[in-house]
Amino acid sequence: MGRKTMRGALVLTEEQRAMLTKLAGSRTVPVREVERSKVLLGYASGASISEVMRREGVGRPLIYRYIDKALAKGVEAGLKDAGHRPRAPEITDEAKAWVVNVACTQPKDHGLAAELWTLRALAGFISEHAEAAGYPRLSPASKSTVWRILNEQHLKPHKIRYDLERRDPEFERKREEVLRVHRDVSIDKAEAVHDGRPRAIYTVGIDEKPGVQALGVTAPDLPPVPKKEPTVSRDYEYVRHGTVSILAGIDLHSGHLFGHVEDRHRSIEFIGLLQEMDAYYPPEATIRLVLDHHSAHILKETNAFIATRPDRFEYVHTPKHGSWLNLIECVFSKMARTFLRHIRVKSVEELKTRLLKGIKEMNEALVVVRWKKFDMGIV
Known part of the structure; x- marks a missing residue:
């Protein structure tokens, strides 16, 4: 059959x-x-x-x-194919949790030199210590096995994301205070006087841009050539002549820019900037300064000078890591995009001259910078 x-x-x-x-x-x-x-x-x-x-x-x-x-x-x-009976997993949930726990530590915590795990280093550490930890099935674990376990928890211990810790406990209060100043500037003119404002108030945002480098070329720049070379050609090597600091303030009412270029940034240089503003504004007015907590702003030499001008200067401090609340940063951004861009000089003195010339050019074409977004928690 x-x-x-x-x-x-x-x-x-x-x-x-x-x-x-x-x-x-x-x-x-x-x-x-x-x-x-x-x-x-x-x-x-x-x-x-x-x-x-x-x-x-x-x-x-x-x-x-x-x-x-x-x-x-x-x-x-x-x-159709017949369904397969699922087999009990060889790597238990407890073993996976141990791998995740190790991945959430740093190699230096285990006596190693590295700061962050690489996948190879983590797999090697898991393989070496798995049996002692009570998970012998992980002893032959490869990089791909460790990666699958980490991927289930969306972990990438080989990468780092930079953040900035908020270290000022009074951040919210100071931010509101600065925003109130900006709102006041948008409502009242500097010379406005009324019952709630017995003196004229001129508001100036102040900050510093330290470490501006005086870089020089090692060979002359080559100009563009029509239909041949569209850009300026420059040797990639350069010479360092030194650095300077820009001390600047912007009148938030008129856009007038105060600017000093100094070798250092100490109390004496900051006092020089205050003296220029003192001479610029009417003697009976208050000069309200929006500035950070730099030591030059609060040292005894500065305080002694301010004490000689009663009711002349008023400080409004921005919170730590809140320099973006100070509109002088817009001025520094404009400098970086204009006359500071690709600048090359033969000496520190030439750099100072050109920076002051750039500040003068900005004053010849005044731009009033105003804060327009006030829905950030102020009442």
Whole structure:
């Protein structure tokens, strides 16, 4: 008795035959389903097992398996793979938690020299210490295994993201105070006097830009050449002549710019800037200064000078790491984008001259800078 007779005949309905014919000629369904459809169609049409083998290029054991499954469970079930019983995971949740815990530490915490883990170093550490920690299955763990465990928790211990810790406990209060000043500037003119404002108030934002480098070229710049070289050509090497500091203040009412260029930034240089403002504004007015907590602003020499001008200067301090609240930063940004951009000089003195010239040019084309966004918590 042949095997076909032992397995019985496979009788197909019209719908089943049409389905198998469609699958056998499809180019989009999985290859295994195309192969099984051809085998079942051939067997159902009366072809022998050997003939089906030759026609479809499929081994005899597979053909027996396809036919037996179709006869036992139906044609549709015979086309699909049987589900597999899930196997208990070899790496337990406790073992994964240990890997995550190690990844959340730093190598230096374990006596290593590195600051951050690399995937290779972390996998090596896990492999070396897994058995002692009670997770022997992790001993042969590779980089890919460790990566999969970390990826489940969206961890990337080999990377670092820089942030700035807020270290000023009075940040909110100081921010509100600075914003109130900006709002006052937008409402009242500097010379305005009324019941709530018995003296004229001129508001000036002050800050420093230290470390401006006096860089010189090692060879003359080459100018652009029409249709040949569109840009200025410059030797990439340079000479350092020294550095200077820019002490600047901007009148928030008129846009007038006060600017000093100094070798250092001490109380004596800051007092020089205050003296210029003292001489510039009417003697009966108050000069309100928006500035940070730099030591030159509050040392005893500065305080002694301010004491000689009663009710002349009023300080409004920006919070630590809140320099963006001071509109003088807009001036420094403009300097960086204009006359400081790619600047090259032959000496520190030439740098000072050109910086002062740049400040003068800005004063010749005054721009009033105003704060416009006041919905930041002020009441």
